[in-house]
Amino acid sequence: MSEHAPPAEDDTADEQSADAEQAPVTTGAQSVVRALENAGAEYIFGVQGGAIMPVYDALYDSDLNHVTMAHEQGASHAADAFGIVSGKPGVCFATSGPGATNLVTGIADANMDSDPMIALTGQVPTEFVGNDAFQETDTVGITQPVTKESYFASDSDTVGDDVGEAFALADAGRQGPTLVDLPKDITQGETDVEPGEATTPDTYEVQEEADDEDVQEAAEALAAADRPVILSGGGVIKADASSALREFATEYEIPVITTMPGIGSFPEDHELSLEWAGMHGTGYANMAISNTDCLLAIGTRFDDRLTGGVDSFAPDAEVIHVDIDPAEISKNIYADYPLIGDAREVLRQLFDAMPRAPDADEWREQCQTWKSEYPMTYDTPDDEPLKPQYVVETFSDVTPDDTIVCTGVGQHQMWASQFWEYTEPRTWVSSHGLGTMGYGVPAAIGAKLAAPDQEVVCFDGDGSFLMTVQGLSVAVREQLDITYVVLNNEAVGMVRQWQDGFYEGRRMASEYPWIPQFDKLAEAFGARGFRLEAQENVEETIQAAREYDGPSVIDAHIDPGENVFPMVPSGGDNGKFALKEDHLEEL
C-alpha cells in the first residue's frame, strides 16, 4: 500500500525494520524522520523535489508509510483529513518553492478548522536563502499567519527536536497546523544527535480545567434558564468530549444544536438533537438559537456562517462559552460566563456543578414543534430530474453509522450535511472555515487511510471535483475503497444560487456545460465509473459502487435548478431564514 524500502523477504522484513529503528542518526534528515517516528506518525502525504530529497532519502530506510500525492494541495488536505479522523497530527511533505506554496491552501484550511497537522517543507541551502535562488520562497513568512507556528530549522543537531516540537504543538491545546522549513544543507548535514522526546515549547501553556467558582456560577445560570440550549462545536470532537456531552445533555435534558464543524459531536437521531445551526442549518436549530435565553457554547469560535449578523445572534441569551483557547472568548460574541479549559474536563466539571436540571418542559416542547413546523424535506413534484437530497438520503440509509463522509465545497456540501444522518464523531470531514473547493478528493484519501475499516464516501460538486481530480490516481494506486459521488449540476451551483438570489440571475462564470464525463474520467484513471440520471437507479448504483472494491465515481446528474434551503442570507438574522426563493425577497 505504501512505498518505501523495496520489498524484502517476509521473514527478514521485521528484522530489517528493527535494525532501521536502532541505527544511529547520522544526518539532519535522519533526525527529522526519527522525530516523526518517535512522535507516532504513521502516514506521510507528499511530493518529491530537490530541496526535500535528503529527507525522502532518509525515509527510504524507515517504516513510515509514504503516500505519493498527485499535487501538494492534495497532500495537505489528505494530512488534514487524516488528522480529523485519527485525532493525531497528519503529516505532509513538499519541496521548496512551488511545492511549499502548493501546500499553503491545505495549511490555511487546517488552521481555520483547528485540525492537527504538521507540514515539512524543503528549503534551498542556508547560504542561498534570501538570494532568490532556484525554487526559493519565504515559506516561513508565507505560512506564519496560517499556522500555530512556523519553524525555520537552522542546525542539523537540533532539526529533529524542531520537528518533534512542531508535532507536539500541532496536537496540544487547540489543535492546528505547524510547519518546519528544512534547508537542504541542514538535512544533509552530519549529526549524531538523536532527537529527544517531543515537547511543546516552554512558552505554550494550556489550561485543562476551568476555575471551579466560574463553573459553579455558569452552572447556576444554566440551571436557572427557561430556554436553555447547548451549542456544540468542532472543539467537542477535537477534545473527544462527545460522550461527555451526551451524558450531560441527557441528564439535564437540554436540547443540543451543533455547529457545522461540530456535526457528529451529538447524535442527530437523539430526541434532544436539533441538528446544526447557521446559514444552511435546520430551521428548528436556528429558531432555537434565536430564542434561547441561555446558550452553553462549547468549542466554537462563533464563525459568521454560524452567527449571521452578531446583533441578532442569540440576542436573548446569556452566553456560557467553553473553549481551550482564551483568545476565542468574547472575540465575536461576548461571553457572560467564560470557561477556559478542555471541553471534556469542563463538561465533567459542569456536570458535577449543576444544582438541578433547568425547568424547561415548555421549551423542549417548543423545540419539537419547530421540528414539525420546519421539516428538513425537499420538493419532489415528479421525482425528475434527480434530486441531490434523495441521493444523499438514500446513501445514508444503506451505510453503517460509522461511515465517514467527506465533501468539496458548495451546494453538495450542504446537502451532504443536511440529508445525511450523523451519529458519531469524526465521521464528517469537510472544509468549513476556509471553504476550500477541491478538498474532497484528497480528504477522502486521508480519511480512508486513517480509518481503513470504515466506509468512506465523498460527496463532491463538479466544480470542486475538477479542482483535485488528479487525486483519483492516488486512490487507484493505493487501492482505496472510496465511493465518490459527484452531484453534477454542470455549474458552480452555490455561486449560481447566489447570483439567482442576489444578482438578478446574472450567471457570470458559474455555468460549466463543458465539464467531462466523470464516469469515463474515472475509468481513465483506473477507477470504476457510474453514470446516474434517474431516481429509480439510485439505490442499485450506490450498492454497485459500494460493492466495488476500490475507488469508484458516481457521476450523478442532478436537477440543475435545485437550490439549498433553509438559508440565512449573509450577515442576516438566524430566525429569518428563507425556506424558498420567495422568502429571500421578503428578507
Added chain:
Amino acid sequence: MTGGMPGPSPHDRMQPEGRRNSQGIRIDPEAEATHEPRQAVLSALVKHKPGVLSEVSALFSRRQFNIESLTVGPTVDADTARMTILIEEPEPGIDQAKKQLRKLVPVIEVTELDPTALRRELALIKVGGEKPDDVNAVAEMYDGQAVDASTESVTVEITGSKQKIDAAVEAFKQFDVQEVVRTGAAALERGPRTLNKHD
C-alpha cells in the same frame, strides 16, 4: 427554480426581544454602550529570535488592530527582547490583542501597563544651521540638546512623552526642519513591579 421547504414565513415566526451590539455584547441596561476606543500600552517579553518582530507586527495588521507605535529592543537577558506596543482600540479589541499576542509561540509574557507608567520617546531633529543659538534655546525649553552641528545644520535630541515631542517638532518648524526621526514609545511600570513578576 424548484420549490423549497414548508413552514411559516420569516415574518410569521416567534421573534426574540433582545439585540446585541456590533461587538456581540447583549444590549441590556448594564452594557448598553458601545465601547469607545482608548489607548493601551502593551508590554511584551518575547524570545529574542529572528522573525519575532514580523510575527508580532503581522498579527496586528492581520487582526486590524490600530497600532500607534511599536518599539523593540534587547533586555538584560540575551535570550529575550522587550516590545512596547501602543494601540488604540475599544475595550474588546484591547483584550483580543493581548490574548492573541499571548498565543504567539515566541511570546513569553504580555501585560498592559498602567496609564501612569513611564513612557518615553526619543526624537532626533535636524534643522537648518543658520541660527544655532536660537535652536539651542528652543532645545533647552524641551530639555533637549544639540548633539551635532555643522555650518548647514544642527541636530537636536529630545526625549519625553509623545505630546512633548509633538510640541518640540512643532516648535522647531521655525528653523526649517530637514529631517525628523522618532522611536515610538518605550515604557516601564513605575515602582518595583516588573513584567517578570507581574502575572
